[in-house]
Amino acid sequence: MSILVYIEQFNGQASPVSWEVLGKAKSLAGQMGGKLAAVVIGNGVEAVANEALTYGADVVHLVEDASLAAFRIEPYAAVVEDLVKAHSPKAVLFPATTRGRDLSAVVACDLGAGLAADCSDLAVDGGELTAVRPVFSGNMLTTVRFVGPLAVASIRPRSFPTPEADGAAGEIVRSGAVMAAGDIREQIDSFEATAGGEVSLTDAKIIVSGGRGVAKDPELGFKLVKDLADSLGGAMGASRAAVDAGYIPYKHQVGQTGKTVRPDLYIACGISGAIQHLAGMGNSKIIVAINKDPEAPIFQVANYGVVGDLFEVVPALTAEFKKRL
Numbered sequence: 146m147s148i149l150v151y152i153e154q155f156n157g158q159a160s161p162v163s164w165e166v167l168g169k170a171k172s173l174a175g176q177m178g179g180k181l182a183a184v185v186i187g188n189g190v191e192a193v194a195n196e197a198l199t200y201g202a203d204v205v206h207l208v209e210d211a212s213l214a215a216f217r218i219e220p221y222a223a224v225v226e227d228l229v230k231a232h233s234p235k236a237v238l239f240p241a242t243t244r245g246r247d248l249s250a251v252v253a254c255d256l257g258a259g260l261a262a263d264c265s266d267l268a269v270d271g272g273e274l275t276a277v278r279p280v281f282s283g284n285m286l287t288t289v290r291f292v293g294p295l296a297v298a299s300i301r302p303r304s305f306p307t308p309e310a311d312g313a314a315g316e317i318v319r320s321g322a323v324m325a326a327g328d329i330r331e332q333i334d335s336f337e338a339t340a341g342g343e344v345s346l347t348d349a350k351i352i353v354s355g356g357r358g359v360a361k362d363p364e365l366g367f368k369l370v371k372d373l374a375d376s377l378g379g380a381m382g383a384s385r386a387a388v389d390a391g392y393i394p395y396k397h398q399v400g401q402t403g404k405t406v407r408p409d410l411y412i413a414c415g416i417s418g419a420i421q422h423l424a425g426m427g428n429s430k431i432i433v434a435i436n437k438d439p440e441a442p443i444f445q446v447a448n449y450g451v452v453g454d455l456f457e458v459v460p461a462l463t464a465e466f467k468k469r470l
């Protein structure tokens with residue numbers, strides 16, 4: 146085994162970033178001279194293990210037990226560490242989700258391995274894994290090498306495309322919990338869903354973003370942006386200029402110091418196309434730009450462009466989509 150990928154699941158649904166990491170790991174495992182393994186932990190999660198096979202894992206370790214039904218650091222870390230000790234992979238990769246970050250840190254600590262957290266790229270150099278990490282709030286990118294036999298890394302969502310699922314050629318290896326249920330010190334009392342029901346920005350297939358171009362009436366501008374996003378079942382994004390101006394909260398920021406997104410459709414409204422914004426959305430499949438300046442740099446990366454005032458163009462688009470969809 147050259148790489149082990151932790152597949153994150155919640156209520157039997159894998160998080161999409163798990164497949165992104167697995168797809169990238171597939172291209173690296175060959176260069177590192179070994180098989181690609183995945184680990185799925187939970188209870189009643191065989192479907193996720195089968196899915197991992199279709200996304201390219203050679204071997205999926207399916208570890209199931211009632212004590213593993215809900216995510217808890219201690220028993221989950223014990224499973225991953227047990228697999229590492231048994232199979233000696235060169236690298237263990239985690240999605241950089243809230244849970245993946247926690248788990249990667251504990252596993253790296255317990256095994257005395259180096260951890261590269263929140264990476265945006267991975268490569269193999271001389272048979273060894275290297276990782277790219279944004280540092281100083283995304284102002285610099287560093288390339289990290291690992292000292293020691295084991296590399297542990299967590300990978301930012303949307304850093305890599307979702308691979309195509311194809312025929313499942315690998316095998317599933319089943320086992321049970323490593324820790325006795327009575328030894329686990331964490332207990333889950335309940336789960337509470339967050340209010341809102343908004344489409345998550347990082348998972349959205351369609352994103353409509355607003356920038357400083359809304360300045361003459363920010364409230365109306367972002368209402369128009371949101372209406373367009375809602376009419377398409379998408380999420381709302383923003384440029385940093387719009388966030389810094391207080392038009393919209395930071396959680397919507399796309400870019401080098403915001404979220405990295407990779408939707409099928411990205412509609413940029415009143416956004417100039419600064420390099421730091423492109424860093425977060427430049428890998429979108431289709432980019433549409435609405436900007437009143439025909440020389441705006443965003444038009445250089447846009448597949449389709451509308452030169453015009455967003456306060457006129459955006460509501461016209463929303464009305465048309467509402468009619469047709």
Ligand SMILES: Cc1cc2nc3c(=O)[nH]c(=O)nc-3n(C[C@H](O)[C@H](O)[C@H](O)COP(=O)(O)OP(=O)(O)OC[C@H]3O[C@@H](n4cnc5c(N)ncnc54)[C@H](O)[C@@H]3O)c2cc1C
Nearest residue numbers: 356357358384385386400401402403415416417422437455
């Ligand atoms: C270290 C660092 C990190 C950064 N990180 C990020 C980041 O994560 N994300 C990010 O977005 N930026 C980031 N920035 C900021 C980035 O450099 C730009 O300043 C920012 O992206 C500009 O936002 P904007 O395009 O909305 O504003 P502007 O550059 O001011 O562009 C506004 C655009 O709106 C157009 N416009 C104006 N009125 C209208 C109208 N009525 N209708 C249509 N178009 C109109 C204008 O022609 C213009 O092109 C970062 C900068 C630094 C230095």
